[in-house]
Amino acid sequence: MIPPSIANDPDRRTLTLTWEDGQQQDFNHGKLRAACLCAFCRARRLQGETIDIEPLRYITAIHAHGYGLQIVFDDGHDRGIYPWPYLQGMI
Numbered sequence: 802m803i804p805p806s807i808a809n810d811p812d813r814r815t816l817t818l819t820w821e822d823g824q825q826q827d828f829n830h831g832k833l834r835a836a837c838l839c840a841f842c843r844a845r846r847l848q849g850e851t852i853d854i855e856p857l858r859y860i861t862a863i864h865a866h867g868y869g870l871q872i873v874f875d876d877g878h879d880r881g882i883y884p885w886p887y888l889q890g891m892i
Contacts, residue, residue, distance in 0.1 A: 802889075804820045804821070807865060814831065816830065816860060826889070830860050831856040833883070836891065837878065838884075839878075841880060842880075855876070860874060866882065869882045870882070
């Protein structure tokens, strides 16, 4: 289920995944940052807190793992792993 193509466009602040069936998904960097699944971000959401994310955040590094992507953002946040099914389910 790993997409054969992962492309990051820092100028447009867009991450593009192309899946095996040819379907492409474009993700805004800021929206990905806001959708982080790390324990810290999840705990804040569960406590009813909002996570204020600057919409102009951008990705500085991407590390593909067998089960998903670890994304590093310009604010230093690098704890979240975005599982492939989670990314595929995002619209």
